[in-house]
Amino acid sequence: MLHRPFSRVLAAAAFLTVSPPAFAQTGVVNVYTSREPALIKPALDAFTQATAIKVNTVFIQNGLEERVKAEGANSPADIIITVDAAKLVNAVDLGILQKPSNMLTEAAIAPSLRDPEGRWSAVTLRSRVVYASKDRVKENAIHYEDLADPKWKGKICIRSGQHPYNISLIAAMIAHHGVEKTEAWLRGVKANLAKKPSGGDRDVAKDILAGVCDIGIGNTYYVGLMLKDKDQRAWGEAIKVLDSTFKNGGTHVNISGVGLAKNAPNKANAEKLIGFLLSDQAQVMLATLNEEYPVRAGVSTVTTEKLFGPIKPDSFSLIQIANQRKKASELVDQVGFDQ
Amino acid sequence: MTAQQPLSRPGATRGGFSSSHARLYAGMAAGVLLIALPLFTLMQLALSDDSGSLTHVVSTVLPQATRETALLLAGVAVLTAVFGTGSAWLVTAFEFPLRRVLAIALVLPLAMPTYIAAAVYVEWLDAAGPVQRFIRMLVGAPTAAAFPLPSIRSLPGAIFVMSAVLYPYVYLSTRALFTMQSASLIEAARSLGAKPARIFWRVALPLARPAIALGVSLCLLETLNDIGASEFLGVRTLTLSVMTTWLNRGSLEGAAAIACAMLIVVIALILVEMLARGNRGFTSSVKRPRAVAPKTLKGAQAIGALSFCATPVIAGFIVPATFLSIQAMQRTVRGQIDPMIFDALLMTVLLAGAATIGILLLASTIAASQRLLGTALSRGVARFAALGYAVPGTVLALGLLTPIAFFDNQIANLWRAVTGERIGLVLTGSGLAIIIAYHARFLGIAIGAIENGYARISPHLDDAARMLGRSLGGIRRDVHQPLIRPALGTAALLVFVDAMKELPATLLLRPLNVETLATLVYADAARGVFEAGSLAALLIVLIGLGPIMLIARANRSEPADALLAASAATGDAKARDNPV
Known part of the structure; x- marks a missing residue:
């Protein structure tokens, strides 16, 4: 019969996994x-x-x-x-x-x-900024709004639009310009993508290094971390961080x-x-x-x-931006950003 | 295989309600409770949904996501079926170089988490990876845009990665059939002069059809419920919509509604598949089944067989494991090893081990009640218990959170009322909540594996034992237990390996300061440096080897075959952990 020995072992194992509750010590x-x-x-x-x-x-x-x-x-x-x-x-x-x-x-x-x-x-x-190829991009500053400019057609890389980092950026765009303009902007960015959104922020840097695209969107600290890592330094060195701001505002943080x-x-x-x-x-x-x-x-x-460089955070409060997230996420679906 | 119904039901004819009965019903009740609690929580959430999330998803992402999900599933189905079935047939029916090694190695990718495999392939095959750089260097292309190559971050890439690590489910299930079931038929066909190819297409394949269907459906559930690998590779499955509804649109209710809708579709599809297959099956004889004698291949045929079987092992195990080994070694040399890793190792084995024991006890009781009672209720319970595997792990974990926390608070309040002391939360404060979650998730896998062990025991044995005056418990102990031991071994292997890999429930329900190997791997991946978790990922794979070898030793005959015969013997049932 398996029951008795098994239940004993089970009891012992369960006892061992019980760590003393970390409570009010x-x-x-x-x-x-x-x-x-x-x-x-x-x-x-x-x-x-x-x-x-x-x-x-x-x-x-x-x-x-x-x-x-x-x-x-x-x-x-x-x-x-x-x-x-x-x-x-x-x-x-x-x-x-x-x-x-x-x-x-x-x-x-x-x-x-x-x-x-x-x-x-x-x-x-942390700020969410535009990465750009050191070799192929002359600009050193950019407005987020310009990511929809057709001059970047086939040149932008980005991770999933539904990733919280991107949702937050899109929500900030709604806070600045309203839903309709953001939708048009999002469609413009979508049309400029070099490839379907995938990977993470580091993959954006790697894609720029490999020449899949010229610019991409990512968080600043990834660049710093890549530069610190022996194996990843090449990715970080291939890109520069553009001074990225909203037209009438600061950097998205x-x-x-x-x-x-x-x-x-x-x-x-x-x-x-x-x-x-x-x-x-x-x-x-x-x-x-x-x-x-x-x-x-x-x-x-x-x-x-x-x-x-020194940071110039956008003036909208984090709460105002958070309130637009639901709409931002719906827009990503509506324009088929990830598709 | 369909089990023959017992000619009579010992429990029913003997009348009375013995302690064995009580045990069987208690097991069934526990199984139902485990699955019903989270599902009920989810349904309750779904019914309170007024966010319009389901409508939004249906009108925006559904057409595209359905198409993409369907293509992904179709691709995974074809690849896993071809490589799972093909390799199982080759290592069973033929003798060729490295056959015995491959027979075991073909199981190994089971221990490789899909999102790790995805990250490794992106690392090596993506535009900035060594392979594409080398090709660009050869053709003299300055950038990837100048010489675009297919990206691994794509639908075909996802099909490849998923299939590479999931095909063992099909391999295990079909290997069972080929080894145990069709030996006499294959030998009969051989003696009638049929060529190997003809035997495969006309005898082995039709026999294996149910096993293929069951193995593949398990792969498909894994694929459908995957989150990490799909998102990373840029494939939008509907499961991702569940996550975005919850996390980005702040509607847990809406997420539950989408998850429930998906579950209904999954159940419906499996019902259709079951109806289409009908009750066609092949009952085993009373005689103990035996393995077919392999035929020796030579020359090009041997090389062909070797390469066909080596391909999935290389893709699903050797490539990712090599990457992880290199990374782990570099990090060990540099002294960048997480000191937590030893604690995590112990915790992983403890949690997975405790869960495996509990799940096996419960699953064998439920499988036994199906066999011994043979009622619609007992069959229904076994099918219902499998639903824990049909929803995404995160969703199941969220469904468990509320009931577990409720019990926890009741216990804490009671304790306080009685003793005046605060003990905090006992279930989530210990590993028990995680162990409960593993039960809910993996119970169906174990039931399926054990059921298939039962399917190979002739019901006539039950009748004979009953006539000799054995009680229900006596039949279980003296007749069934020795015969289903290999099935229990397989169930243990599958549950243990799956529990070690389990991530969403472990993440959500673990106590303070507790890490498993899987959560360590994930923590690094969450920081964007999955390679930092290489050693932990490698350890998951290595520990998975333990039970595989243990089962091999437990069987007296040729290790490689005994292992797979034993595990495979019940493997097709594993797939029965499908819902319904």
């Missing part, structure tokens, strides 16, 4: 993050060193907000970190955030980069941001960690690690600015 803060933890680990380690508070993390790329909501009152989540402002806006809508007693409304962070009621704040900024969970069992520690992430020390550290921009006024990073 002193000296702990629990972070649910849709940003890959390795990208922020050095900063978290520095926090632990400074405060002796241990940071537990779990990386949940999609469904983080749903999980915290489902876990409800007993959720161990103290802090939520995301890579997209929309997820934080969604977290507010789902009622899973609370206002920390410190930091999130302070003036050092531009109002467009945080929740007006202080429930979340950006931690670092998105954030990685932080919020305090509504039922945080370690609230005091969580507030300390949020304060730390927005401190000068962590800001420089995070920005340098990932080639991003700090959000705190007066903090500057040498490496990122040397690569891409």
